[in-house]
Amino acid sequence: MSRHPTRSLPVTAAVLLLMGGCVKKSEYDALQIENQTLQTRVDETNHLLVQSQADLSALQVQMQQFVVVQTQLQKTQLELTQSQDQLKALKSQFDQFRTQRRSAMVGRKFPVLNLDDGKVLRDAEITAVSAEDVSIRHADGLVKVAFAKTTPDLRWEACYDPLEALEKSREKTLLKTRETESRLVREQASPPQSPAPSTAMPALNAVEILRTQLASQRQALNTDYQALAAKNPAALRGVEWNASQPEASPLLNTLSGSRAVLGISRLQAQRTAILATLQQLRELDPAAR
Structure with missing residues (x-):
């Protein structure tokens, strides 16, 4: 019943002839290229x-x-x-x-109190306690002793901390310095009225004020250096420090003080303030040091 394959050739040829008559080969090729694209x-x-x-x-x-x-x-x-x-x-x-x-220590009595610095206090009684020292009334009078020079038992009872003591001392020194500076500014702004023969008195008064200010500034610088040395013992071991004239210490020099220790810049700022005060003092008293 099936037809022979060769009989379909005329039909295929006819279709191709019809297509060839309807579409040009060039257009067909273009469509093929576009389709591929x-x-x-x-x-x-x-x-x-x-x-x-x-x-x-x-x-x-x-x-x-x-x-x-x-x-x-x-x-x-x-x-x-x-x-x-x-x-x-x-x-x-x-x-x-x-x-x-510390409050509980006040009123405590000792028949004999042997201090670490060698002093012996008889009939001793504690009258006041702070972070830095303890006030003691004894048979020969009243004395204030730094905790570092008392006894291990007293330091333990007071929860003594050397860094806390240094910080409190620094705060007190800075407070005194500010008070001195404020007093100096007030006195310079309102010089006292005095008769002609005593015209030199204000200058002398200013010299004393500047000397007090210089001493406070140097004490503050020494205190801050001690605190810094306690925090950086390895970095500052063997460093030369002039306690009487700390502003002249090589550590604060811009060349020798270039080591990387946090806090040196604060000391250098204090040194600058001391040098300014010292210059003012020398203008009034050239022999000042």
Whole structure:
């Protein structure tokens, strides 16, 4: 019943003849080229789409990781804040405990009190306690002793801390320096009215004020240096320091003081202030040192 394949050849030939009569071969070739070009663009677009989807997936993974890191950071910041609050509360409790300990020492009596510096106080009674020293009334009078020179038991009872003592001493010295500077400014702004024969008195008064200010500034500089040396013992070991004229110490010189020790710049600023005061003093008293 099936037809022989060779009988379909005339039909195929007829179709080709019809197509050849409707479309030119050049136009057909152009359409084929355009079709191939479009197919290439479609393939490239599909490739770009696949690549973009891969990039999007990678970005989504990174975003998830970022969210995890951000959450962890927020948790860590919260823990840090809580730790800081706990530390602040503990410090407040310790300060209160230390104050109570020192207050409880007042009124304590000793038949004989042997100090670390070799002094012996008889019928001794503690009258006042601070971070730096203790006031003691004894058979021969009243004395104020630095805690470093008292006894291990007294230092333990008072929760003595050398750094705290240095800081308190520095604060007191700076306060005295500011008070002296303020008094000097007031006296210079409003010179006292005096008769002609005593015109030299204001100058003499200014000299004494400047000398007091210079001594306070030098004491403050020595105190800050001691605190810095306590914090940096290795870096400042063997450093030459002139306690009587600290502003002349080689450490504060711009060349020899170039070592990387945190706090040197503060000492150098104090040195500059001392030199300014010393220059004012020498204008009134050339022999001043």
